[in-house]
Amino acid sequence: MSVMEDRLSPNQDDFYNALIAAHEGLGEADSHALNARLILLMANRIGDLGVLQDIITTARSYSDA
Amino acid sequence: MAYDYQPYPYVAPPGLSAPETRHAVVIVGAGPIGLAMAIDLAQRGINSVVLDDNNVVSVGSRAICWSKRTLEIFDRLGVGERMLDKGVTWKIGRQFHGGDQVFSFDLLPEEGHRYPAFINLQQYYVEEYLVDRAREFPDLIDIRFLNKTIAHEDHGDHVTLTVETPDGNYTLETDWYIACDGAGSATRERMGLSFEGQTFQEQFLIADIEMEQSPFGDDKVPERWFWFDPPFHSGKSALLHMQPDNIYRIDLQLDVDADGTEEAREENVIPRIKAIVGDKPFRLDWVSVYKFRCIKLDRFVHNRVLFVGDSAHVVSPFGARGGNGGIQDVDNLGWKLARVVQGQAPEALIETYNEERSHGSAENILNSSRSTNFMTPKTPIEALFRGEALRLAKDQPFARKILNSGRLSLPCSLEGMSLQTQGVAQIAPGQVLVDAPLSGEDGDTWLLRQVQGDFTLVGFGDVLLPELPGIRRIGINTRADYPCFTATHNHAMRRYGSSNAYLFRPDGHICAVFDTPTRKDVAHAYAKALGAELEATQ
Incomplete structure (x- = not known):
């Protein structure tokens, strides 16, 4: 698990609001699909495999199982 | 009492x-x-x-x-x-998720301001x-x-x-x-x-209680505590604030379909308070139930x-x-x-x-609506994102900033609006004054006391200010034939820069900045701030 540098501030509220708004009107399955597309697009934008691997490990470390 | x-x-x-x-x-x-x-x-x-x-x-x-x-x-x-x-006076806020503190923040860690956050x-x-x-x-x-x-x-x-x-x-x-x-x-x-806008369905209970012992624990330091999903009020949010006279404000989110009149009855409020403060004795001072509106x-x-x-x-x-x-x-x-x-x-x-x-x-409405939305997720996906932000917030600084229990009121900028003259400086035209301590012939003072109330042209460092009717002048870290002050601990110079002039409106907003304030340029900015160009366009 890594502690990630904060790169979102000061735009975190604008981002969060846009993210939630993108889900408006979608059912659960469609929301999951949207999240999957978002992750794939963001991964492509990040590009660096080392960084992506670090993010995956960090995100997974918070899972209970 | x-x-x-x-x-x-x-x-x-x-x-x-x-x-x-x-x-x-x-x-x-x-x-x-x-x-x-x-x-x-x-x-x-x-x-x-x-x-x-x-x-x-x-x-x-x-x-x-x-x-x-x-x-x-x-x-x-x-x-x-x-x-x-x-x-x-308080400046420390703490956010909790369940029974655990997620993080705390200091609203004004900076020295050299007359008033606290x-x-x-x-x-x-x-x-x-x-x-x-x-x-x-x-x-x-x-x-x-x-x-x-x-x-x-x-x-x-x-x-x-x-x-x-x-x-x-x-x-x-x-x-x-x-x-x-x-x-x-x-x-x-x-x-x-x-007068229409967003009305939120959730109801909130406000209660003021008076108690001798502090609900913040033994040290009696006044803070702002906010809980997402507290152990004493499952699935909802809660807020605790201290007021003078040992009065504490408690805000509790209620169910969407809660009966407001019923909730405000003393016999229903008291058990909710006891769940927070335990056996410490208290007196109920005031209760109100309300819905949020942003209009x-x-x-x-x-x-x-x-x-x-x-x-x-x-x-x-x-x-x-x-x-x-x-x-x-x-x-x-x-x-x-x-x-x-x-x-x-x-x-x-x-x-x-x-x-x-x-x-x-x-x-203000944009910020308040977003806070309220964050506190009261409407859909499973909103609840999911909020839950995961809370989980990440324990370690990840960026996630702490996503948590939104109120973005506390800051003055807005009037940058680019009709009365301001465009310009570049450390603090841009349209922003409101940033206070700083000064010392002068009559002792210690604050920038806000010298600037607010009337149009004031302030020179920081070796800048000579022209004399114009209707405009006060003060110099900081300079000598001139108008009132001059020293920037205590250099705060004012760090905040405003060391060789420029700012024209403040009577409400403390900056309406123009100058490297070299000529009489003509200052007069023009002053006239503009008083609406001269508005009339010309009518």
Whole structure:
């Protein structure tokens, strides 16, 4: 698990609001699909495999199982 | 001890026996906004009549969080120090998820400001102090309690009002009618102005309790505690704040379908409080149940009727933007209206109150709506994202910033609006003053005390300021034939830069900046800030 540098501030509220708004009107399955597309697009934008691997490990470390 | 409500005396107004001459300004509503408005105008030599349908200060603590900017405005109005002395100063906020602290924040870690980020002070004290202050202007402020405005009519260049008193009705004429009659504004209703926006379904219970022992633990340090999904109130949010006189404010989110009247009953409130404070003894002081609304009028200026404070805009309370937003309205309108009444500026200057404060209010509503949305997720996906943000927040700084239990009120920028002259400096035109300690011939002072109230040109470092009628001049870390000060601990120089000049408006907003302030450029910026270009475009 890594502690990630904060790169979102000061735009975190604008981002969060846009993210939630993108889900408006979608059912659960469609929301999951949207999240999957978002992750794939963001991964492509990040590009660096080392960084992506670090993010995956960090995100997974918070899972209970 | 519970606050002792002293009724203010009703005095039969002169208008009952003979017609009164036309007034310059009538203010409807003697809450904090109406009173502050009257004081601001009085300090500029403008008479006003303040009408209120009631005769006691605010029942219940209501607005309790007063922001740094508001305190700076209250300093100018002569009540800032008194509020600071009585109020509870806090700057540490803690956020909890369940029983665990997720993180804490320090609102103002920086030295060199007269006022702290926030104080907590019950609205009834603020109103009491404002009434006391208003009474220091007996020739300029005429407060009339138990005078209820029941009708008004705009005649183009003046407004007539019908006022109801215990002795019957009378009429008043005024050049300007300022509606400070609150969220349920009767003025707004009479004019049939649309006042629609987002109403949140969730209900919130507010309770003020008095207790000797601090619910914050043994050290009695006043803080702001916010819980997402607390162990004592599962699945909802809760907020705890300290006020003076050992009074604590508790906000609890209720179910969407909760019965408000039932929830407000003492026997239902007490167990909820006990779940938070345990066995420590307390007295229930005040309870209220409410729904959030985020609404503003399209326009705050309707010819000779001006809306100020909650009559113009209401926001949800998390973030302290109601009372604070209203005081900033007053600060913005006071000097403009005074100039127009005194014939020193075109009437179009009033329209910039609408431009600037409508913008400020929209910003407040955006922030408050987002906080409320974050606190009350509407869909499973919103709840999911919030839950994961809370989980990440324990370690990840970026996720802490996503948590939104209220983005606390900061003054808005007026950058790029009609009265400002574009320019580049450390603090851009449109921003509000950043305070700093100074020392001068008469001892220690603060930048805010030297700048607020009138147009002031301030030179930082070796900048020579031209003399212009109507503009005060001060120099900092320089010598000149106008008042000069030393920047204590160099705070002022670090905040403003070391070789430039700033022109401040009477409300402390910067309207122009200069590397080399020539008489011509300063005169131009000053005229623009007083609406000279507005008239030219009409």
